[in-house]
Amino acid sequence: MTDLLYLPDEDAVTDFEATVVEASEDSIVLDGTYFYPEGGGQPADRGTIEWDGGQASVVDVRKDHGEIHHEIDDVEGDLPEDGETATGHVDADRREAHRRMHTAQHVLSRVVLDEYDATTAGNQIHADFSRIDFEPADFDDEDLELIEARTNDVIERNLPVTKDERPRETVEANVAEGRSNLDLLPDHVEELRVVEIDNFDMCPCGGTHVDRTGEIGGIEITNRLSKGADVERIEFELREN
Template identity: 60%
Template sequence: MTEELYLPAGEYQRTFDAEVVAADEAGPSVVLDRTLFYKEGGGQPPDHGTLSWDDGEARVVDVRKDHGEIRHELDGDVPEAGTTVRGDLDWERRHAHMRYHTAQHVVSKVVLDEYGASTAGNQVYPDHARIDFEPADFDEADLRAIEEHANDLIVRDLPVRKENRSRSALEDETPEGRTNLDLIPESVDPLRAVSIGDIDVCPCGGTHVDSLAELGELEVTDRTSKGANVDRIEFVLHDPATAD
């Protein structure tokens, strides 16, 4: 089984060394004994980057879990099993996903607290994110209120803590409607928990920033109905260096 080096709190590491344990030239892809590359899941796309070794290099263009293995799909040479490789993350892409995934947690918590609506689905990208809420029927005033409440939390620069917690502790602390803990197999214990200050905690395997100051200003850009009692909110983050 591949060791996921970014868990529970190694998101800021950008390079690593690993050994190829399986190679598929037809894929082309490799399985490593350890990795920093995030595999697609939980509404978050995979990391990209490069693998290099003594006599070759390839771009990592996709990372997925396949029959229990974390498979790195490559564009370029394929190293043989037993080869030691160096992995380098596309840091700009990784950090963008970290910012938007943490912002998704902020917005989801705000909407749960203010409107009693749970997150029914979400997807983050390098330049925007969307969240589906249920039950929900937002108007323009609601969108501006959600935006304001989220930015009020962001300017407080709350710390974001990532750690492994016992399942029973998380079940006690996670508010009803915040996450679907029942969808996580009972055998998964402990769980990786993401906490934002003292306002939010929920299980999550995605990558996150260490503090809300990294998010910058949040702007809600759109709302669409996705069916009875389901509304989708889309938002963007402005660079902290240029936010007013």
């Protein structure tokens, strides 16, 4: 098992030391990592891993049975030995974009739930734009203006964003209907990482997030697509921060 060191609230850390568990031509496993593995609609981090006498680019990060595999390329020097210390450097600009995007997605999803009673059926975050599918939904231009304005209001209020682990039953008792898929989680999961935007939204999520909504800067809705009878996709970008 690799320790997910960015949990519950170390989302800002991008440089760290860890011990090599296993290294091959294509992948390095460490005892703990701040690299985010692809999942929950958020792409994997990128960056580099260095060790005594060598380094490699991290081109993808995957979770496999509790182990995090840093997929590597451009290896320089000999591979590190098991037990050797390595230094990880997460691409900080890309991480920052994902943090801002992911919290923006939570804000926008909550605005739409509150205003239109539509839930988030799926989402995909990228560093440059993101999309969310809502159901049931049928937005017109005026709706999109309202959603963008309400989302930016919450961002401007600079609300604190807390990330911690909570017992599953506490989360089940407090989460708003339409803001979680707890029934999809296996029964043995008893502790959940929760992301709470102060007095606005709370939901289970393992992604990386900002510490205050003001760090998002602002969003702009750039596109709307119909994805079936009842499903609407909204695409958005971040305003320059």
